[in-house]
Amino acid sequence: MDPKRYIEDLRATDVIRKPLFKQIVKDLHLPPASMGLDVGCGIGLQTVTLAEAMGDRGQITGTDISEEFLQEAERVVDEAGLSDRISFRTGDYKKLPFHDNSFDWVWSSDCVGYAGGSTEGVFDDLIRVLKPGGQLVILAWTYQVLLAGYPLLEAKLSQTSAALAPFRAESQPEDHFLLTAARFEELGLTNPGTKTYIMDFRAPFDADTRKALHALLHMRWMGAENEVDKEDWQQLQSLIDPKCKSYLLDRNDYYGFFTYTVHRATK
Numbered sequence: 001m002d003p004k005r006y007i008e009d010l011r012a013t014d015v016i017r018k019p020l021f022k023q024i025v026k027d028l029h030l031p032p033a034s035m036g037l038d039v040g041c042g043i044g045l046q047t048v049t050l051a052e053a054m055g056d057r058g059q060i061t062g063t064d065i066s067e068e069f070l071q072e073a074e075r076v077v078d079e080a081g082l083s084d085r086i087s088f089r090t091g092d093y094k095k096l097p098f099h100d101n102s103f104d105w106v107w108s109s110d111c112v113g114y115a116g117g118s119t120e121g122v123f124d125d126l127i128r129v130l131k132p133g134g135q136l137v138i139l140a141w142t143y144q145v146l147l148a149g150y151p152l153l154e155a156k157l158s159q160t161s162a163a164l165a166p167f168r169a170e171s172q173p174e175d176h177f178l179l180t181a182a183r184f185e186e187l188g189l190t191n192p193g194t195k196t197y198i199m200d201f202r203a204p205f206d207a208d209t210r211k212a213l214h215a216l217l218h219m220r221w222m223g224a225e226n227e228v229d230k231e232d233w234q235q236l237q238s239l240i241d242p243k244c245k246s247y248l249l250d251r252n253d254y255y256g257f258f259t260y261t262v263h264r265a266t267k
Contacts, residue, residue, distance in 0.1 A: 007043055007072050012215035014045045015208045020199040021046055021109075024262055025053045027195070028137060033057035034104035039093045039126060040064055040111025044073030048080045050107060056085075061103075063091040094121070098129045105135040109260075114140040119175045119183050127187060130267045136189060137264045138180055142196065144258035146217060147239060147248070156232055160224035180263040189265035200257035203249070210249055213256070214240070217248070 030036065032055040038047045041062030051060050064070055070088045077086045091097045093112050106126045113122050123136070130136055147154040174182070181192035201209065217240040225233050238244045248254055 003068055006219075007069075009215040009219050010043055010045065011076075013212045013219070015212040016199060016201060016216070018045070018049060020197055020260060021049045022053070024139065024197055024260070025050060028105075028135065028264065030054065030105050030135065034059075035102070036060045037096075037098070037103040037106045037126075037129065038062040039096070039106060039108040041073060041088070042066075042069050042110075044070075044076040044086070044088070046107070046109055047073065047086055048077060048082060051077075051082050051085050052080075054085070058085060060086050061098075062086065062088045063093075063096065064088075065090065065092050094125055096125045096129050100128055101131045102129045103134060104131055105137065106130050107137045107139075109139045110141060113138050113180055113183075114177060118172070119180075123183065123187060127189070127267060132267055134267050135264055136184070136267065137262065139260050139262040140177055142178065142259050142261040144220065144256070146220060146256045146258070147236075148255050150235070150239065153232055153235055153239075156228050157221045157224060157236065160221060160227040178261060181265065184263065184265035189267055192263070192265040194261065194263050196259050196261045198257050198259050200255070203252050203254040205249065213249055214242070216258075 030050070030053065034054060036050060036054065036058065038044075038050060038060060041047045041064050044062055047060055047062040051058060054060065062070075062073060064073070067090060070090060073088055074083075077083050077088075089097055093108065106129065108126065112126060113119055123138075126136055145154065147157075173179075178194070181194045184192040201213065205213065221236065228236075238246045239248045241247060242249070
């Protein structure tokens with residue numbers, strides 16, 4: 001993976017992701033003027049969305065293990081004019097560099113509890129730094145249809161490790177990401193809830209949306225080349241290459257969607 005290209009694609013796809021995240025944050029009713037933590041904040045795009053919803057008195061800390069991502073996050077926040085409300089710290093979600101009961105809410109997207117494997121201990125430190133009465137919010141990409149008209153190809157791609165990140169074969173059924181709310185109950189959290197949100201898009205597209213979808217199509221199955229037949233991979237490339245006659249985004253009937261599933265509970 002080229003980190004520079006990946007960061008560029010993340011920025012590009014924010015156009016189609018941000019409306020979804022804004023709706024999610026709105027539905028959470030996070031208290032204004034609160035102290036929040038964004039765990040696995042990446043380049044800070046969702047941190048900005050959270051801060052915009054908090055109002056002038058809210059403060060958010062973003063943390064990530066990638067120094068390169070955090071450097072980009074600083075630029076993203078500066079461009080948004082929110083440097084006075086957002087700060088960043090390097091940190092691993094399993095050993096967060098914060099005192100107990102520090103935050104009014106904790107958010108993690110496409111990070112904690114998402115990669116598959118055992119969920120034992122995964123949420124412990126997030127709960128530790130959360131104040132009593134605060135919300136823990138875990139969300140992740142869970143499904144998509146991006147290759148409408150080519151269901152067999154998309155089904156094959158959906159069986160690759162690139163597509164199945166949160167659903168690894170070695171995971172136990174109870175560790176499945178979609179069952180996270182049940183894990184919250186076992187950890188003593190209250191009022192667990194789960195909701196899935198959909199973001200869809202239909203042609204024709206403006207320039208920014210087209211750029212975002214182009215980036216998304218390239219990101220979704222990145223690294224899956226060796227897990228599908230050569231003919232299938234070549235067909236995918238013909239569908240996502242604007243130089244090809246079969247380029248999907250040139251179709252005036254193109255339609256696609258992706259979903260994010262949100263789990264929330266109270267300490």
